[in-house]
Amino acid sequence: MTELNIAAPLAAALAAKGYESLTPVQEAVLAPELIGRDALVSAQTGSGKTVAFGLAMAPEVLGGTDILKPAEAPLALIIAPTRELAQQVARELEWLYAEAGAQIATCVGGMDYRTERRALSFGAHIVVGTPGRLRDHIERGSLDMSLLHVAVLDEADEMLDLGFAEDLEFILGSAPAERRTLMFSATVPKEIEKLAATFQRDAVRLQTQGEARQHGDIEYRAINITPRDREHAIFNVLRFYEAQTAIVFCKTRMNVNHLLARMGNRGFQVVALSGELSQSERMHALQALRDGRARVCIATDVAARGIDLPGLELVIHADLPSNSETLLHRSGRTGRAGKKGTSVLIVPPSEFRKATRLLQGAKVVAEWGKAPSAEEVQERDDARLMELPLLTDRPGEEAALAAQLVERYGADHMAAAFVRLWREGRSAPEVLHDAVMPTQAAPSAPRDRNAFGEAEWFLLSVGHEGRAEARWLLPKICDAVGITKAEIGAIRVQQTVTFVQVAKTVSGKIADRIELEPGLTMDRVEGEPQFGRPERSFDRGPRPERAERAPRREDRGDRPAYTPKPSRFVEDEGAAPAPRKPYTPREDGDRKPYAKREDGDRKPYAKREDGDRKPYAKREDAPRSPYAKRERDYPARPEGAESEKRSYKPREVAPMKRAPRDAAAEAPRKPWVKRDEAAEAPRKTYAPRGDGPEGGDRKPRWKADDRADKGGKPASKSAGFKSHGGGKDKPGRAAGTKSHKAEGKTFAAKPARAKPAPRPVDARDTSKRFTPPKK
Known part of the structure; x- marks a missing residue:
């Protein structure tokens, strides 16, 4: 791999990963003519495209150095269509650029936005993300695209299918114009070619050998x-x-x-x-x-x-x-x-x-x-059980226990128990129905109804009135009876019932009466039903003949037999069609000539003069409608005559009748007299209370002598009483008292007691009344 001009940190990572040789697409992206140029690469899935564009963007990311310095802004951007693919690409690039010290950040939907923003702020050399989340970071200013050198679009055709074209335009539009753009895709339809022409400059079309033979493995x-x-x-x-x-x-x-x-x-x-x-x-x-x-x-x-x-x-x-x-x-x-x-x-x-x-x-x-x-x-x-590696391995520490089990239960019994254990851990296989092979499923000529073979008829208790349809009844019959669609012939839906034809090879397995679902039954029918007669006429027997029947109309002698009028649309079978009248075009002479109306034929318009118009009559002159409100005629009052007023006479009211009282109620009552005259002792007159403690007839509440006699103590400010309005501003009023208008009055303090007796409340005492707060 050294002759392919791979950077030293990446070559060391590939060797540590166990790469002995590169795939065709990985070798193609390292060609000298592709260095620094845009490329559109198509290769089949599983051919190593992730490592391929990791190697292709190495010159822009490393910049000729083996160890990367902290980045101020991302140098490479990889855009993937899905979250899982973006995270997988990030994992592949982590081990590929681990020796170079590259920081890789992921920006995908569904993850914490704050964590991604923090990773971008710390300085990331390579950013991998989905289109939506990358656009969100760019709009919020957390992703700086000013120093971007290379942009990679992985699975570009899928991003177009998912509707990311607008996001891709925004992301690539935010990147510098002199960037390098690489596009990787398994297939290259026309939409991808248009996308490449939009975002790439003089791109190289790279097609690997494996694309011509899709998925050979x-x-x-x-x-x-x-x-x-x-x-x-x-x-x-x-x-x-x-x-x-x-x-x-x-x-x-x-x-x-x-x-x-x-x-x-x-x-x-x-x-x-x-x-x-x-x-x-x-x-x-x-x-x-x-x-x-x-x-x-x-x-x-x-x-x-x-x-x-x-x-x-x-x-x-x-x-x-x-x-x-x-x-x-x-x-x-x-x-x-x-x-x-x-x-x-x-x-x-x-x-x-x-x-x-x-x-x-x-x-x-x-x-x-x-x-x-x-x-x-x-x-x-x-x-698989016979080729299980456990059966070929030699016994180890469990040999003694195995010998004891064989000695106790026998080899055959132990082998059978092992087979049962092997099968219990797996799902039991399912029994499937025979399906029609694809060669038979191809469209063919319609099947002859009479070619179905021998069959029996069954009656279902639902018809058109129950909204029955063949496509609705067919799966119900197959599931309930256990037959296939090929074993069901005609399905005739009538008004209230439905007839179903079942092949005779499987009809014997069906009971005479089956309930397909609650309210829907299926009964066996003897013979073939007659669909032309009324429903259920097949089991009514022959129609009884009448002893005497009315003579038919053609048998009567008083009138001729009725002959229906033949239709002009339906001809009798075997009869020659009636000759039609030949069509003759109408001559122009037979048609009334069209005469254009001249202006002279029209009645001339005469402007109506004012004299010809009916004069306008006011409403009062015109006769009133019979429904108009009529005014009543009242006799005129003579001048100077005074109006005669009717004198008021009170209405006589009959006295109210009362029920008779009892004897006790009828006794004469004691006449009412004034209190002063009837009272034996004269009533004490009311005298207003004076200002002093002895004023008026009311006894004062407390007396100093009484308190002193009961062991009271002189009044003081520490007695615990609440003063009303007294204090520094109003001298002359004893502090701690609750008297009204008793200024300068002192009392002896009451001796301390464990539990003071309740004080009688005076109705005129306002100390306990509610005072609304001042606004």
Whole structure:
């Protein structure tokens, strides 16, 4: 590899990795005529494109030095379509540029934006990312493109399919115009050529030898199945090949989740990979495949680009891809780096033409056949058991225990137990139905209804009124009875029932009455039904003849027999058609000549004079409508006459009748007298209370003498009472009292007690009332 002019740090990394020689695409990018020029490289998947553009951009990244200095801004930018591919490229470049001390940063969606911005601020020589996240960093100013020397577009065709054309234009438009642009892709359609003409200058078209022969290390197989055996065929294919790592591609996330649940219940070590998973979940799934904790990966097309899984030997297309390019990228996950792989297409009869078109577009030849049967899977398992390395190895420390087991149970019994243990750890193979081979599925002439052979008829309890259709009834009958579509003949849907024709070779296995689902039954019919008669007329027996019937119209003598008028559209069979009247063109003389109306034929327009117009009459002069409001005629009041007013006379009201009272109520009441006259003692008159403590008739609340007699203490400021308005500003009022208008009044303090008696509350005492806060 020294004669290929590889930089010393990269050559040391390749030697440490075990590279003895380079692949064709890696040697092609190191050609002297490609140094410093733009290039469009196409090579098949698994040919080492990641290491190829790592070697191609070395002159711009290293700049002639072996050890890189801290970078102020990125020198190289690699754009990948998916997160997994971007992280895989970053891992490959890390060991390739490890000797040169290059700092590599990744910018992919689903990861922490702050961590990526911090890595870019520390100085990264190479940045690897997806288009959306790279554009986000550029717009926010965290990714500086001023010193960019080389830009690489990996899997450029996939980025166009995913709709990243606008993001690519923005990213490359932010880079310096004198940069170097490299584009790598497995296929180069016309869209890629247009993209290269837009972003590259005088690019070199590089096509490796392996592109002409697509995926020579991959064996393609197309398996024809019945629609209901799709999942069972996938299980048998996985069990038949027993690959170290396998990947199953589905079209939608829903199919991925459904197949994940089914395979998990069957005991397969399986993980899922789809767009609805977070980036951490996708990384854990790929790591489980690399570590061997999982052997099967169910994925959508998001994992079809650039994912390199060690030991991936089998690719199964559970749902056919949309185009030939996707088929190649899916299959390219296996057969990498010179290893062999198998790509299996699951093809139901309805998708036979699509599968053929995809294989022709991809220019690959597939071997058509049936899915592995349960017997074939079992034979393959037995062959692996016989070639198990554990059986050829010599016994070690377990020899003594093995001898004891053989002595106790016998060699035959131990061998049978070992076989059972071998089979218990694997999913049991599925029994599949016979499918029509692709050669028979090709379009052919319509089948003769009478060529179906001997058959029996069955009656279903649903018809047009129940919205029954043949395509809806056919799978229900096949699943419930256990027969195939080829063993069912005609399906005649009537108004309320449906007749189904079943081949006589399998009709004997069907009971006379079967319930396909609740409310839908299937009964055997004796004989062939007559569809021209009313429904269920086949089992009513012959129609009884009447003893006397009314004479027909043609038998009556009073009127001639009725003869229907023949239609002019439908002719009687065997009768000669009636001659038609020959067509004769109408002469011009028979037609009334067209005469153009002259101006003289039209009545001349005469302008109406004002005298001819009906004079306008005002509304009051015109007669009123009978519906108009009429005014009533009132007699005129004579002048000077005073209006006579009717005197008011109160209305006489009859006295209210009351119910008679009892005797006690009728007793005379005591007449009311004033209180002063009736009271024995005169009432004490009210006298207002004075200002002093003795004023008025009200007894004061406290007296100093009373407190002194009860052991009270003189009043002081420390007595714990709340003063109202007293203090420094208002002298003359004893502090600690609650009296009103009693200034200069002192009382003896009450002696301290353990629990003071409750003080009586005066209604006029405002100390306990609520005072609203001042605004």
